[in-house]
Amino acid sequence: MQKRSAMARQVLHIHLDGFFVAVERARRPELVGQPIVIGGRADGAGRVAAVSAEAGAVGVCMGLPLREAATRCPGAHFLPGNLDAYGEVAEAADALVRRAFSRVEWVSLDEAYVDATDLRPDMGKLVTATEAIRAALRRELGLPAACGIGASKITARVASHLARPSGLLYVLPGYDARFLAPLAIDVLPGLPQSLRESLASCGVRLATLGDLACLSDDVINGLVSCEKTRGSEVTLWRRLASGDDDRVVLGSPVPRVVAVQTKLEGAFVGVDGLASRVQDLARDLASELGRRRLLARQLTVRATDVTDAMHNGTVILTMATSSATALAAAAATALRRALGWPRSVTALSVRASSLCAWDAQPPLFPARDVKPQRAPRTRVARSLRDLERILLVAGDRPLTRRAS
Known part of the structure; x- marks a missing residue:
């Protein structure tokens, strides 16, 4: 497939903030505002799969043993999780997004990239369509959505991160590098900690994305000569830090x-x-x-x-x-x-x-x-299986799924 020029593209990133907790609250409105821990019983041997902001404020986080979570937040509602319900809501969210856009790439149950290139010439129409999706997700499914729009996947992804929990941030075409440069290095998704440590060992400390984007070829060559890392890896992250990202939206126009x-x-x-x-x-x-x-x-x-x-x-x-x-x-x-x-x-x-x-x-x-x-190993199917492994860890089986 031929890649489209990054300057000719417009990408929308949608993040359904607190997806699993939002689904549970939509099913049980009395849980709104209450601390929620998803993963099993409070006395179970498993680990936390998802957590609400109220429980997170007292130190409960993903991966924490359930018994430890119960100690830190004794008043929390401990829920086993419902994979069928999560999958059903994810399918409904996909249908809502496709009301306005045809090419949608879901990278997980709660995160999608959308090819919005067709609306790029009309900024007002693009913003209106995105706001309509955000409103529909909240109104029909009870899902808060943070949206970012940019000329590349990386710019849109960072923009949606800054727009959490339910805002919209639009980076104007041509302003990707200026937008990204002053941001803390931690907002760059997937940046390997090992790469940062290799740079630090050579006296290069990265505070912002601009620092990474401005790394000179001499510094990169020095890292390679010291066998600290591969030059191609550093060059890739340098490009991404400046918004130079030619990855295309791979989603199909056919709904799931x-x-x-x-x-x-x-x-x-x-x-x-x-x-x-x-x-x-x-x-x-x-x-x-x-x-x-x-x-x-x-x-x-x-x-x-x-x-x-x-x-x-x-x-x-x-x-x-x-x-x-x-x-x-x-x-x-x-x-x-x-x-x-x-x-x-x-x-x-x-x-x-x-x-x-x-x-x-x-x-x-x-x-x-x-x-x-x-079922075929789609990204959503893999996400459900990953969540199921967390829910069923260490022999704690709070959730059963009936075989078809």
């Missing part, structure tokens, strides 16, 4: 998921009472896929019971499709997989994933409809 859902009046028990409803949802989903000119390779039915637990059933389709008949049949199968025994269900959703555009080349030999396999 398209979903339709409904809340049921009363509680329905078992598959028989829900079959017609889930098939109606699948037909609505087919209409939405057709409107967007998309095909689905995987379909999931999610049933929420009276305890707010989510139960998933997945079908891998024999070929990419938007056929109402095929999706309705797959939804009936997925529903049976989701509800292994009678449950009181209060909400249903049908979700299409592994999407492709109508003009995408289908596989020559489609796979048979088999028992659901592990």
Whole structure:
């Protein structure tokens, strides 16, 4: 893929500040303003996966043993976490962002880069679109969003960091180096501590990004000759510190998921009472896929019971499709997989994933409809698994996920 000139680009970085805590508070409004620790029971053997600002103010942080967190903040609400809920909100956030922008690259559940180049000539329209996204994320999902706009990924990323928890910072085109130069070196994401130590051992101390951007070739050559570090590594970070970043937004214009859902009046028990409803949802989903000119390779039915637990059933389709008949049949199968025994269900959703555009080349030999396999290793899937490993560390298993 040919890279576009950095001067011709405009990148938006979105950071959903305190994502996991915000999701929990949206589900349980009574927790607003209360200290929250996500990771397991207060007496569990695991570690903290996420923490609210109120708990963080008394020394609770990610990775801290849960028992130590309970000692530091005895009044905190300790929650096990809900991977399905986090994934569902992340999908909804993706859909909101795509209302205004088509190319979105999610690097984690709470962080995305957006290619906003098409709106670059009209600063007012770009700011208006970004503000609309921030407002929708807060209004519809309860998520505070910090946004940064710049001519490169690194500039946009640093700008959103300075705009936390829910502001917007726009760096005008051509001002990247001036914007970055006076900032503390710590705001540069990913800068290796080993590199800073190597520079310090040679008498070079970095206080600001401008200090790093102004490193001379002689200093870099001296580091290489002393075998302190590789010259290419230092040169790369010097470029980034000045805003010279030619990385492109790699996101696909195709969304991760398209979903339709409904809340049921009363509680329905078992598959028989829900079959017609889930098939109606699948037909609505087919209409939405057709409107967007998309095909689905995987379909999931999610049933929420009276305890707010989510139960998933997945079908891998024999070929990419938007056929109402095929999706309705797959939804009936997925529903049976989701509800292994009678449950009181209060909400249903049908979700299409592994999407492709109508003009995408289908596989020559489609796979048979088999028992659901592990989902493709998308960035969001990896983020969920990383969080799950934290939640289940050291044998403390506060969270279980029903197999599809």
